[in-house]
Amino acid sequence: MLSILVPIYNYNVYPLVLELHKQCMDCGISFEILCQDDASKSSLNACNENVNALSNCSFVSLKENLAHRENRNSLAEQAKFDYLLFIDGDSIIIHDNYIKKYIENLHDFDVVYGGRLHPEKCPSDNQKLRWKYGRFIEDKSAANRKKKPYQSLLFNNTVIKKDCFNKVKFDTNRKKYGHDDTQLSYQLSVLQAKVNHIENPVKHGDIDNNLVYLNKTKESLENLISLYEEEKIDIEFVRLIQLYHFLKRTKSTFIISKMHSVLEKYLSQNLTEKNPNLFLFNWFRVGYLCSINQKN
Structure with a gap:
């Protein structure tokens, strides 16, 4: 049924996984939650090891850095189910029917995107640029996103069929940060993949400082x-x-x-x-x- 893929770098992912695990168990679905830290060597990985005590869940800390694109591709290769849910480790689940809502909306679509929200109040003045751009430019309702379904895709909080993802994947030849979503979404548009947008957002937790x-x-x-x-x-x-x-x-x-x-x-x-x-x-x-x- 569902493979939940959580790329991490220097972040405590255990609270996120605990909530995802609970919701999957409540839905009674076949699932796995795969977490992979990209060789951050963070002290937080001691907390992340607790993920391994949960059923159908695993946490691995890589010894060598893959970079974020290859980390996502690596997780997808390991996944055993037909649907892949990509969710970043710094995401915050804000609805207790989050998994259920995805399960109800998977039929007849290759890709389903739930959206993303930023906090109503900026955590600090030093994070205002990322917060403003996220809240006033990136955060969009499903109705708004459906006007340009491919251009509105972000690959955090997105479910995609594994066979569809295998036709595109993240471009690991690129080493610089940014526009992974743009390239992947364009490839999906060329394939004419069936994309759905729903109201099922996660909150962006780890907001970059201005510089x-x-x-x-x-x-x-x-x-x-x-x-x-x-x-x-x-x-x-x-x-x-x-x-x-x-x-x-x-x-x-x-x-x-x-x-x-x-x-x-x-x-x-x-x-x-x-x-x-x-x-x-x-x-x-x-x-x-x-x-x-x-x-x-």
């Missing part, structure tokens, strides 16, 4: 440009790439990159302080994209 998220954003934009240049995604699939392609075609990228070099220090200062502005964040993203083009 970490800004640096991750830079890396993810470099990955996005790489996907574009290698023609791994269609231009129309990503709005930011549509804009970049237009700017490149109109020979505007050089001007914007020069503007970005002047403004980058000011933008970075705003985005890493206690009240980051999402409009400035979007400008930063466009400017950085054009700067990558100039470097190459």
Whole structure:
């Protein structure tokens, strides 16, 4: 029936697994919960070892780092059931019918995405950028996500048929952070996989601080440009790439990159302080994209 796959890096996953285990037992389904720490060598793994005492559950701490894409692929290869539920180790289950709701909505679909929520209140000023972008841009209702079913997929809190996942998988040739979901979702759109969006969100628990998220954003934009240049995604699939392609075609990228070099220090200062502005964040993203083009 269901293989629940939980990639971890330096996080106490036991409370999450305990809740998932309880709900699976209550539903009376065949299941397994596979947790794999990607060689973090964290002291928290002492807590994670408790997962092995639960029926149909396992925790493994890898000796060598695979990186997040290969870690997910590795978990999928080990899975023995037909449906794979990918859920990140820092997720928080907020509904006691979470598993039941997925079971009720699997029929006739290759992929089912439940959504994600950020806390109503930001945990700290130092996490405001990631929190704002998550809460006001990424967090969407199922009705909203259904308007663009492929572009709205995030592979945390997603159930996918194993035979469907095996046709796409995460691209382990890429080493930089970001846009794994974009590439995988595009591949699913090419396959015309049947995608459903439901209201079954998890809460994002481990929110990056401002500087970490800004640096991750830079890396993810470099990955996005790489996907574009290698023609791994269609231009129309990503709005930011549509804009970049237009700017490149109109020979505007050089001007914007020069503007970005002047403004980058000011933008970075705003985005890493206690009240980051999402409009400035979007400008930063466009400017950085054009700067990558100039470097190459």
